[in-house]
Amino acid sequence: MNQTLVAENVVKKYSSHLALDKVSISVPEGCIFGLLGPNGAGKTTLIRIINQITAPDEGAVYINGEKLSGKHIAQIGYLPEERGLYKKMAVGEQALYLCQLKGMKKADAMRELKKWFEKFEIQNWWNKKVEELSKGMQQKVQFITTILHKPKLLIFDEPFSGFDPINANLLKQEILELKKNGSTIIFSTHNMSSVEEICDYIALINKSKKILEGEVNSIRREYAPDIYEVQYSGYFNKMIATLTSDYKILDVKEFEGGSKMSIELLNKEMTNNDIISRLTNFGNIESFQKALPSMNDIFIRVVSNTNSEQAQAQN
Amino acid sequence: MSKIGLIIGREYKTRVRKKSFIVMTILGPILFAALMVAPAILMRLEDDDFKNIAVIDETGLFDQYSLKNTKSINFDFVSEKYFRGSYYDLSEAKANLKDSEHYALLYIPINALSANNGSVQLFSYQQPNMGLKMHISNGIEKKAEEMKLSKKAEELEITQQEIDNILMVANTSINVITTTMNDDGTEKESSTTVAMIIGYICGFLIYMFIFMYGSMVMNGVIEEKSNRIVEVIVSSVKPFQLMLGKIIGVALVGITQFVLWVMLTLGIVTITYAVLQKDFSTADLNPQTQIMGSSLTDATDVNTDDMAKFDDIMKAMNSVNYVGLLLMFLFYFIGGYLLYAGMFAIAGSAVDNETDTQQFMLPITVPLILGIFVMLSAINNPDGSLAYWFSIIPFTSPIVMLVRIPFGVPFTDIIISMVLLVATFIAMTWLAAKIYRVGILMYGKKTNYKELWKWLKYRN
Numbered sequence: 001m002n003q004t005l006v007a008e009n010v011v012k013k014y015s016s017h018l019a020l021d022k023v024s025i026s027v028p029e030g031c032i033f034g035l036l037g038p039n040g041a042g043k044t045t046l047i048r049i050i051n052q053i054t055a056p057d058e059g060a061v062y063i064n065g066e067k068l069s070g071k072h073i074a075q076i077g078y079l080p081e082e083r084g085l086y087k088k089m090a091v092g093e094q095a096l097y098l099c100q101l102k103g104m105k106k107a108d109a110m111r112e113l114k115k116w117f118e119k120f121e122i123q124n125w126w127n128k129k130v131e132e133l134s135k136g137m138q139q140k141v142q143f144i145t146t147i148l149h150k151p152k153l154l155i156f157d158e159p160f161s162g163f164d165p166i167n168a169n170l171l172k173q174e175i176l177e178l179k180k181n182g183s184t185i186i187f188s189t190h191n192m193s194s195v196e197e198i199c200d201y202i203a204l205i206n207k208s209k210k211i212l213e214g215e216v217n218s219i220r221r222e223y224a225p226d227i228y229e230v231q232y233s234g235y236f237n238k239m240i241a242t243l244t245s246d247y248k249i250l251d252v253k254e255f256e257g258g259s260k261m262s263i264e265l266l267n268k269e270m271t272n273n274d275i276i277s278r279l280t281n282f283g284n285i286e287s288f289q290k291a292l293p294s295m296n297d298i299f300i301r302v303v304s305n306t307n308s309e310q311a312q313a314q315n
Numbered sequence: 316m317s318k319i320g321l322i323i324g325r326e327y328k329t330r331v332r333k334k335s336f337i338v339m340t341i342l343g344p345i346l347f348a349a350l351m352v353a354p355a356i357l358m359r360l361e362d363d364d365f366k367n368i369a370v371i372d373e374t375g376l377f378d379q380y381s382l383k384n385t386k387s388i389n390f391d392f393v394s395e396k397y398f399r400g401s402y403y404d405l406s407e408a409k410a411n412l413k414d415s416e417h418y419a420l421l422y423i424p425i426n427a428l429s430a431n432n433g434s435v436q437l438f439s440y441q442q443p444n445m446g447l448k449m450h451i452s453n454g455i456e457k458k459a460e461e462m463k464l465s466k467k468a469e470e471l472e473i474t475q476q477e478i479d480n481i482l483m484v485a486n487t488s489i490n491v492i493t494t495t496m497n498d499d500g501t502e503k504e505s506s507t508t509v510a511m512i513i514g515y516i517c518g519f520l521i522y523m524f525i526f527m528y529g530s531m532v533m534n535g536v537i538e539e540k541s542n543r544i545v546e547v548i549v550s551s552v553k554p555f556q557l558m559l560g561k562i563i564g565v566a567l568v569g570i571t572q573f574v575l576w577v578m579l580t581l582g583i584v585t586i587t588y589a590v591l592q593k594d595f596s597t598a599d600l601n602p603q604t605q606i607m608g609s610s611l612t613d614a615t616d617v618n619t620d621d622m623a624k625f626d627d628i629m630k631a632m633n634s635v636n637y638v639g640l641l642l643m644f645l646f647y648f649i650g651g652y653l654l655y656a657g658m659f660a661i662a663g664s665a666v667d668n669e670t671d672t673q674q675f676m677l678p679i680t681v682p683l684i685l686g687i688f689v690m691l692s693a694i695n696n697p698d699g700s701l702a703y704w705f706s707i708i709p710f711t712s713p714i715v716m717l718v719r720i721p722f723g724v725p726f727t728d729i730i731i732s733m734v735l736l737v738a739t740f741i742a743m744t745w746l747a748a749k750i751y752r753v754g755i756l757m758y759g760k761k762t763n764y765k766e767l768w769k770w771l772k773y774r775n
Contacts, residue, residue, distance in 0.1 A: 014773070015769050015772070015773070048756075051550040052550075053546070053549050053550055053554075053756070073550070073551060076550070078546075078547065078550040079547075080543075080546040080547060080550070082543040082546055082758070083543055083544075083546070083547060084542040084543030084544045084547075085542065085544055086329075086538070086539075086542060086544055087538075087542055088329070089329060097321065097325055098547065098548075098551070100321050101318060101321055101322075101548065101551040101552055102551050103551075142547075145547075
């Protein structure tokens with residue numbers, strides 16, 4: 001698969017601290033890539049480097065195999081976390097200006113803007129001043145200006161902050177739509193449930209270092225503890241009696257016509273098939289699945305692990 | 316390059332369309348024109364205002380010939396009317412003044428002319444104008460001089476005619492004609508007063524413009540920062556382009572405003588003078604003026620005197636090289652503005668809101684105010700070493716050099732000053748760009764000069 005963006009050993013120093021310490025990521029084409037990390041980890045610095053707002057001290061960034069340069073500005077759409085518009089300027093004029101700065105021709109920008117304004121049903125905002133719009137309305141305008149020049153690579157920094165649930169959902173649909181149309185999206189957030197929903201890949205940055213990168217599902221499987229969820233109907237007591245040595249039963253929920261239990265595997269040698277074949281003797285298994293951890297759990301676990309490792313190393 | 320063009324266009328358009336810009340552009344010339352036309356209008360208004368002045372003359376020496384009536388002043392010798400031969404009661408006259416038809420009461424005490432520095436009193440409910448006071452003192456002084464002269468003539472046993480002859484011979488009037496010589500041998504009549512006024516106006520305008528448009532740059536930077544739009548913009552253009560576009564855009568706004576001001580002011584002044592002139596000429600045909608035979612000659616005397624002075628001023632004003640001055644003004648305005656705009660941009664990028672700019676304004680205001688002070692002293696001594704050095708130092712040269720130029724400045728001085736100014740503003744823009752690009756992305760931290768120094772050393 002083509003890599004839309006590759007960052008190699010990127011280092012960025014500020015006078016008193018290291019913002020990025022040899023960070024490498026690679027973002028495959030046509031995916032949604034989640035850039036995760038606690039506050040101050042270095043996400044925004046990395047994003048600014050990709051946007052050429054600042055330059056790395058060491059390392060390099062490549063877009064479609066080419067070293068980052070001025071011509072790539074037009075191929076990137078960036079919605080920063082700290083966002084805003086000129087308050088005194090009219091909406092349409094301002095959108096036109098921002099698109100032209102991205103290198104669009106005035107006539108093209110005008111035509112595309114009209115299309116998007118119709119799509120969002122906001123044509124009557126064109127001559128309004130930005131300060132007359134609500135915050136959510138401003139965000140919509142800003143979103144349009146970010147994607148209007150049809151960038152191959154889109155970077156959204158905390159895109160859902162400031163949106164109400166309805167508009168956040170609208171935005172999510174638009175992001176998925178963009179992905180379908182072939183855009184690659186880098187998406188920085190703290191909102192882990194949105195990561196599970198829409199990201200294909202993630203990279204986790206903590207204290208200037210990348211500590212995790214990969215496909216979301218494989219990461220979740222990798223970090224899954226040996227816990228299984230079984231829904232069944234049958235002889236519960238006998239089941240327990242045969243399994244106690246190899247399992248720990250964590251939780252049992254009974255309901256009409258059956259029960260659901262979580263079991264932790266103690267005997268690491270056992271395969272899924274072994275478990276199922278044992279269970280089938282005593283009851284009717286309706287579903288069996290490995291419990292996957294939420295991204296939130298993984299995030300907290302990995303970050304606190306690395307933090308305590310560092311603390312130990314310092315001691 | 317086209318991106319800088321877009322930024323310049325936006326900065327220019329949004330500012331020029333602002334209500335405050337339009338109001339200032341229209342009000343400015345009206346104010347300037349008012350300053351220029353007001354004296355003429357005031358004179359005209361005063362002329363129209365007829366003043367009847369009661370005179371109590373205890374000396375009995377004054378009459379219609381020594382205190383002459385004019386178009387607007389009439390002397391009413393009340394002491395003769397009511398108490399011929401005896402003293403008129405001053406306190407009673409003062410008490411009656413309010414209800415009488417008299418504008419003022421002139422009291423000439425018996426000993427008014429006995430000493431060399433005599434005095435008379437003028438009582439009125441309104442402050443009498445300069446012209447009336449001059450007219451009265453002139454009349455009384457002339458009478459006193461005549462009396463002294465005729466007394467002396469009696470002592471020396473010569474006739475009044477002879478005295479007049481002597482006076483005529485002794486009468487001297489010296490006019491200092493200042494002529495500046497150029498290196499190429501040509502000479503030009505000039506007027507120090509005119510040079511002073513022009514220099515002062517130019518210097519002050521530059522000071523005002525640097526402040527006005529410099530603050531516009533600073534507020535623009537703060538606006539972008541506090542609106543949080545700056546990060547969106549710098550993902551499309553380089554911070555340096557954004558800063559330069561803003562500085563150039565505002566400069567164009569300044570030039571537009573200046574050109575409009577000059578044109579509108581000239582227009583208003585020309586029209587007002589034309590209207591006034593028409594008024595004056597019709598007033599001259601007024602029959603009232605012709606009836607007052609004696610006062611007419613007096614009035615023409617004054618007019619020719621004034622006309623001569625006016626001619627002198629016009630001649631001196633024509634001697635000023637306006638095209639050269641205007642070019643110099645534009646150069647120093649743009650150069651000075653560019654130099655300070657960089658500093659204003661630093662101040663704007665270092666803070667989150669306008670209230671925090673105070674500490675960074677100090678290095679901007681101190682040299683500018685210093686420039687104004689040096690300018691005030693340089694006006695009296697435009698070739699002194701103080702004026703020389705401050706017209707060379709780039710931070711004050713835009714103000715101080717403009718004061719020196721109307722007096723004539725050696726070519727080398729101007730070249731040195733200009734080269735230094737250009738070099739400094741390039742250095743300042745470079746410095747500002749380095750600090751600006753870090754500052755615009757910094758939020759929430761209270762910045763100080765140490766912090767700015769650190770930003771300066773950041774690599775890209």
